[in-house]
Amino acid sequence: MAIKTFTTGEVLTASDTNTFLANAGLVYVTSTTIGSAVSSVTVSNCFSSTYDNYRILVNGGTASANNNLQMTLNGAATGYYGALIYGLSTGVNPLLAAANNAASWPFMGYHTTGSGIITSIELLGPNLAKQTVIQSVYYNTGGNGTFTGTLDNTTQHTGFTLTPTTGTLTGGTITVYGYRKA
């Protein structure tokens, strides 16, 4: 529906409310809190035919070490490709780190003992029978960039796992949203 502007004192009807809810662009799918001192976090049954594309936000908590956050989709032990292009806050030329038929997408964000676990992941088509495309913000103690990649299979994935490269994670929230298709 077109954007509707309500005026002071006007009655907000159930019909209007339901229409706005049904036309939301980004729809909440699920959310969970990371446990204490865990080496991985798995979210299952969050991808389905209801949505083609998803956004995953991770925020809060803390980590026992500073390092990269890795991601895998269920049913895929290999076939992860991508490149991280990042620059240092000190202004050094852009740098590159790559994944070539790897066992994970290795640069999905960062986990630190100070700032916790923060990332925003855009996942395109994980439940479709074709390649999945991913884009994620990346930062570390000195660099900032974007990771873009693919998962080269036709598996219809239904969930994912986040893994700290070293150490463990404690707390923080993972929230999954789907992009409404129509």
Added chain:
Amino acid sequence: MSDTIIGTFHDALTGETITRELTAEEIAALPEPTEPLDSE
């Protein structure tokens, strides 16, 4: 004796979240650590 490796598991269908010890198969499926980047 090795340290216990635990993980959090959330099922979006049921809404249930549990934290438990990983099985040997789950541990084997964990990705290898990556090399530190230049800026670290």
